[in-house]
Amino acid sequence: MAHVSQVKIPATYMRGGTSKGVFFRLQDLPERCQVPGEARDKLFMRVIGSPDPYSAHIDGMGGATSSTSKCVILSKSSQPEHDVDYLYGQVSIDSAFVDWSGNCGNLSTGAGAFAIHAGLVDPSRIPDNGVCTVRIWQANIGKTIIAHVPITNGEVQETGDFELDGVTFPAAEIVLEFLDPSDDGEEGGSMFPTGNLVDDLDVPGVGTFKATMITAGIPTVFVNAEDIGYQGTELREDINSDSAQLARFEQIRVAGALRMGLIKTPEEAAKRQHTPKIAFVSAPKTYKASSGKQIEASDVDLLVRALSMGKLHHAMMGTCAVAIGTAAAIPGTLVNLAAGGGGPEAVRFGHPSGSLRVGAEAKQVDGQWAVTKAIMSRSARILMEGNVRVPGDAF
Incomplete structure (x- = not known):
């Protein structure tokens, strides 16, 4: 019986805050996965190793926790005054679906750093040394996130002395600003959908x-x-x-x-x-x-x-x-x-x-x-880069 070979897809495995996930450039995905739909969902499930009745993700990149069962797609932004579009998929561990209903704040940190690593930010906006302001359009929820990413010798600085509880080793601090973070979309236009504080x-x-x-x-x-x-x-x-x-x-x-x-x-x-x-x-x-x-x-x-x-x-x-x-x-x-x-x-x-x-x-x-913005500090680091491999008939 003939079996389909595996395909290679360029990918980067990153930690962002207290989460980690597999990051892709939209242009690197197989053509049928460059648009939302069943093929993209199946691909991400296979990359992570879901659905897994053993809840172990042995046959995938996931870590069998909500913090490690994640995929991210970045592309040049379709929005004015933004650098990149960032789309986040939370992959279910034991069920066959990918949840696109929200953002991952931790991986928003990785999105800012990855955007620079992946050549998605205009080089003229990246200083030789200092801080690069990456303007992120969070496509799941239609919101703007500003990532202040430290730069040394023209590249993202990943090492540093910023300590984040929940992360074992120190790294470089990335400050995130979540602009107008209250949801004014499908949930009815109010930060408090019921109209009450309690x-x-x-x-x-x-x-x-x-x-x-x-x-x-x-x-x-x-x-x-x-x-x-x-x-x-x-x-x-x-x-x-x-x-x-x-x-x-x-x-x-x-x-x-x-x-x-x-x-x-x-x-x-x-x-x-x-x-x-x-x-x-x-x-x-x-x-x-x-x-x-x-x-x-x-x-x-x-x-x-x-x-x-x-x-x-x-x-x-x-x-x-x-x-x-x-x-x-x-x-x-x-x-x-x-x-x-x-x-x-x-x-x-x-x-x-x-x-x-x-x-x-x-x-x-x-x-x-109303809330104009929320601010917090995180860090991010590339753990591995190259290609992920999945069976060609998996998606």
């Missing part, structure tokens, strides 16, 4: 919880840790080993998605695993992070734990950090109240791997809250 969220068969539902950065449902029986100091193993609790979180997430208008029926949530996120918050407490590092209550403004693709994230998703910073800046949200109230322009929150500082500029316009 709602009573009824979860059938589970209970009713206070919830802040916001679309800044990424649609996110925030609940109080104590309302669902937690302290806010939990690490991955405290939650991810408990299938009953994970199922309860999914029920809360589905109820939030329905209330936010992201889905029309509960069944649709199975094909929208990437959004919304579900997170729980609490006032500061001292705890030991997953690395063994002691996080003092006096060093953080609040604690946040968030789930991604059905599991507690090992650190914090970048887009969820934008939601945290934005909600913290708006008096009366659960995030703001956990941080002590007021209207802080920046907060430092504790997560399972340590802490992170994020800032946001929020204001009221005609009685509606």
Whole structure:
């Protein structure tokens, strides 16, 4: 029996923030994968190694976690005053689909650096030494991200002394600005889709919880840790080993998605695993992070734990950090109240791997809250470059 040979596709394996993924230039993809559709989805699933009933990704580039099952496409921008278009696909681990419904804030860092590496930024805009401002059009959600990428001798500087909790080694700092990060598209034109800063969220068969539902950065449902029986100091193993609790979180997430208008029926949530996120918050407490590092209550403004693709994230998703910073800046949200109230322009929150500082500029316009931008620092590094290989009949 004859078998189809493998094909080689130019690709770069990169870490961005606390995530990593496979990066492609649009022009390097097979022609039928250069447009959205079944072929592109099948290709990315095969690259990552999904769907995998073993949840191991042995036969692919994925790492069998939500932080490592990702693909990115970059191209010269179709938008004026932008350098590149950045499209992100979250590949399901055990199901046959790719979720295109949201952005990855961590890999946004990698998008800025990769754009320069891949020759997608006008050379005249890249200094010999200094900082290159990469103007990114985030094509999944139609938003602008500005990446301030350090340059040394005309190339992206990847090494440095910037430390990011959740990443083992230090690297060069890249500052990200998420401009107008609230969602004014399909979710109805309001940063708070329900019209309220806090709602009573009824979860059938589970209970009713206070919830802040916001679309800044990424649609996110925030609940109080104590309302669902937690302290806010939990690490991955405290939650991810408990299938009953994970199922309860999914029920809360589905109820939030329905209330936010992201889905029309509960069944649709199975094909929208990437959004919304579900997170729980609490006032500061001292705890030991997953690395063994002691996080003092006096060093953080609040604690946040968030789930991604059905599991507690090992650190914090970048887009969820934008939601945290934005909600913290708006008096009366659960995030703001956990941080002590007021209207802080920046907060430092504790997560399972340590802490992170994020800032946001929020204001009221005609009685509606709006956020002009959110800012945080990340880092990025190329791990490997060359070609990925997949069977020619896989897509």
